[in-house]
Amino acid sequence: MIRENLEQINKNIENACKNAGRELSEVHLIAVSKTKPVEMLKEAYDAGCRLFGENRVQELTEKMPVLPDDIKWHMIGHLQTNKIKYIIGKVALIHSVDTLHLAEAIDKEAAKAGCTQDVLIEINVAGESSKFGTADMDVNKQLIKDVSELKNLKLKGLMTVAPYTDDPEENRVYFKTLKKLADDMREYFDGEPVLSMGMTGDYMVAVEEGATYVRVGTGLFGERNYNF
Numbered sequence: 001m002i003r004e005n006l007e008q009i010n011k012n013i014e015n016a017c018k019n020a021g022r023e024l025s026e027v028h029l030i031a032v033s034k035t036k037p038v039e040m041l042k043e044a045y046d047a048g049c050r051l052f053g054e055n056r057v058q059e060l061t062e063k064m065p066v067l068p069d070d071i072k073w074h075m076i077g078h079l080q081t082n083k084i085k086y087i088i089g090k091v092a093l094i095h096s097v098d099t100l101h102l103a104e105a106i107d108k109e110a111a112k113a114g115c116t117q118d119v120l121i122e123i124n125v126a127g128e129s130s131k132f133g134t135a136d137m138d139v140n141k142q143l144i145k146d147v148s149e150l151k152n153l154k155l156k157g158l159m160t161v162a163p164y165t166d167d168p169e170e171n172r173v174y175f176k177t178l179k180k181l182a183d184d185m186r187e188y189f190d191g192e193p194v195l196s197m198g199m200t201g202d203y204m205v206a207v208e209e210g211a212t213y214v215r216v217g218t219g220l221f222g223e224r225n226y227n228f
């Protein structure tokens with residue numbers, strides 16, 4: 001099932017790239033494996049997935065050592081400062097920096113560990129109160145400037161979790177907004193700005209609007225069961 005799902009997702013990404021006149025090589029799929037057992041991650045790995053996303057530090061640190069070394073792990077969930085030390089330098093990218101306080105704490109841990117940590121800033125484009133980050137663009141621009149100055153971090157770009165909707169077209173405006181913010185602030189990013197946006201319900205629209213990472217869980221692994 002995972003292999004078939006992956007084939008379909010890759011086809012959809014390819015089509016979205018064609019629609020937008022983008023190169024397929026610009027878009028990377030993150031297999032969001034939170035709550036899923038290691039056996040399912042292995043299946044996805046065997047089908048070709050090399051980027052995995054998790055939202056809890058404990059789950060990440062349990063799964064990492066039992067899966068192949070060439071996997072790049074992505075921390076996509078809210079991160080508490082006291083847990084940074086468990087993942088610093090071990091994850092390819094932290095997508096969820098939403099305050100300067102958290103960025104400074106990551107910077108400090110990276111210095112201690114003698115590494116540089118790649119990060120994204122999470123933007124709450126739609127201003128949903130249930131989500132982390134803010135929709136205030138002045139605040140976001142200042143946060144981008146401040147984080148870009150931290151020595152042991154590399155600010156690679158921006159991430160957003162768009163609202164849950166049955167109609168992905170409703171989220172197009174939010175993806176456009178994130179892309180515009182990244183373009184406006186381009187000088188503060190390390191390299192070409194990375195855009196982490198799009199999930200199972202809306203990743204094709206996100207790719208059309210410039211996503212460089214899409215984070216797909218349900219569409220690849222099936223529905224999640226949180227009561228285990």
Ligand SMILES: *Cc1c(COP(=O)(O)O)cnc(C)c1O
Pocket residue numbers: 032034055076077161199200201215216217218219
């Ligand atoms: C769970 C999660 C996803 C994947 O969501 P699906 O709708 O299952 O594809 C993507 N991004 C973040 C931040 C998540 O927490």
